[in-house]
Amino acid sequence: MIQRILAITQKEFIQTWRERSTLVILLTLPLLQLILFGYAIHMNVQHIPTVIADQSLDYASRAYLNDMVNSGYFDQVGSVSGEDGVVQEINAGRANAGIIIPPNFSELVQRGDAEVAILVDGSELFTSLSAYNAASIIGQNHAVETIMEQAERAGQSSNPAIASPLTAHIQILYNPDFKDLWFIIPGIVAFLIQTQTIVLTATAVVRERERGTLEQLLVTPIRPMELMIGKIIPFIFIALFNLLTVLAIGVFWFGVPFQGNLWLFCSLAFLYVFSGLGLGLLLSTISQNQRQASQLVMFFSLLSLVLGGFIFPRYTMPPLIRLIGNIFPLTYFVPISRGIISKGIGINMLTGEVISLAAYILIIMVVAARSFRQRLD
């Protein structure tokens, strides 16, 4: 049996080696994608292009705008005269936010009923979230400071408790400086490996079927299960190579600290590789031709990107959607990857995820083998 599996493996190795350009793509693609996404993705958006309509141009408006601009969230890209100008600029896409300060701002502040409007481009998700939150916090902060100053000038500076009596110390665990890359790298490593493993095996069976060579293989003494194992083995090597290079780039190039145990991570990642290969094999056996396989792969990777917890948190999803998320290997590996790389936790806190992943692999392999056998009859 081992001999037959090895024969198949050898055949697959030769076939992969012959297709040299595909092999180069397979080996380097995840790496290039990681570098690209590492630079491109920002969830906490700063330096939002902003137009300013300052209708006062006095001391109070300058103080207010200074606070907004110095926060780093709003970059002034132009000045307009009023709200119409702001809307025009946002419509044209030249700015994503606009600050409108009404006339006679200083007087209004003195009387205590000044109102600043901040318009935010609501067609872009992360930009509007960041702008909205930053504007609320900075605006409130500025107002509190102003009232303190007013109190001071009114001669109440003798009051010792003029500073806020209540402060919150907000600590972000595992990522104290709130760096985007530290969020993204552990998740994207998991995502790239999943996509890669599914693509690798998805074409494996259906390709032989389309070319008619599957029949030739089946008249040999090789059993279906042996055929599948033999086909997977070369891909394991490719996937492991991808995993190690991607991880190395994440740690050494992007400087994301690896908090946990490397060996634990590698052994669980090895397990994870099988789950993706298994899912790809299943897709391959249920597809009639490579075009169908291609559509299914596309569907599965896109869906897992959204439901797997890599970008959007899973605990906010409705239960049914969360259940559907369980059909992707990514869902099980994102907590493992984040747990080991970012949190530095050990196997004792990950037992649930590891058992689910193992069960997943077992089920997907059995289902794939069964549907393959059915297809042959």
Added chain:
Amino acid sequence: MIRFQRLRALILKETTQLVRDPRTLVLILSLPVILLFLFAYAVSLTVYHLPTALVDQSHDPESRKLVDAFHNSGYFDFVTAYDNELQIRNALDAGIVKAGLLIPPGIKDDVQRGKANILVLLDGSDSFSVQSGFNAASLITQKLGFDLVAEKITGPSKSLPLPIITNPRVLYNPDLNDLVFLVPGLVALLVQNIIVSHAAMAVVREREAGTMEQLLITPSRPVEILIAKLVPGSLLAIIEMVIILLLSTFWFKVPFQGSLPLFAALAVLFIISGMALGLLISTVSKTQRMAQQISVVMMVFGVLLTGFIFPRTSMPLWTQVIGNLIPLTYFVRIARGIITKGIGMEFMLPDTLSLVAFALVCLVLSSILFKRRLE
């Protein structure tokens, strides 16, 4: 040069091939609809109800006021209570909670003396939770602190209004509705996926099956073969786009602000440029496996680089340039402009011209490469 009669025959052949494979046809048409539904229900962009652990070491009126303020904000759901900080950290490690609030002993006296300090812990491995939690926690404590100061200045009876009120207003989407953000981009993304992957298989499939040679010994010219391959797929994509738009407008109630004919015209342009990109992939690829690999990459690029989810303004220039190599980048802006903003053609001229140029370059390149491959 291009004979209509030959072209019609070729288009007929492509259509027959497509219709003869009904399972693929059903897959192509139904998968995007399923994706639309799952995305729409799965994605929520502002995170409320963070599972939170509470350690209240004071148990006095002041601490209760704090806990109430956190709870009433809607951002924090207290799911467990512990005795000390270490237990919160363990719960965060294990992923049981995403945030923790610690109120030290004697908070009432500390507030009187003006130096109360509470601790908020957030799970930094999850970006959305951190953003929502951080902002909510700062706003809540700032407000409470301010109220306490105001009480001291004016006495407990009078309340002191803030002298400056900042009103952030979100244009086009005043209620921060998740679907309004998501749907216009999603329509574009789903359609691009179909057309790129469909067209990417077109040429390489015939080559692998060996039927390309048969086509080439007919009088048809290479350009005609390529155009014929575009037509049935484009029709399919148009049908798909209509289905998705109908669903998003009538089922998900995402308002369509702009001009429908303008959108339709630009959507056809987008579909043609996507097809052209797919054809280019197809002529470059040696095998279907390679074509498939490249189209998956295009899909992932489409999600992450085109501005569909992550904003392009905060990307470095070189990744923006790479994003410009995908037609989706231009069409995400167009779709949002027409569907969400309701703006007209005068704002979209650069993106429209870019799409035209993109389609032309891809078509010319792929027919040159196609001819070279033949020799």
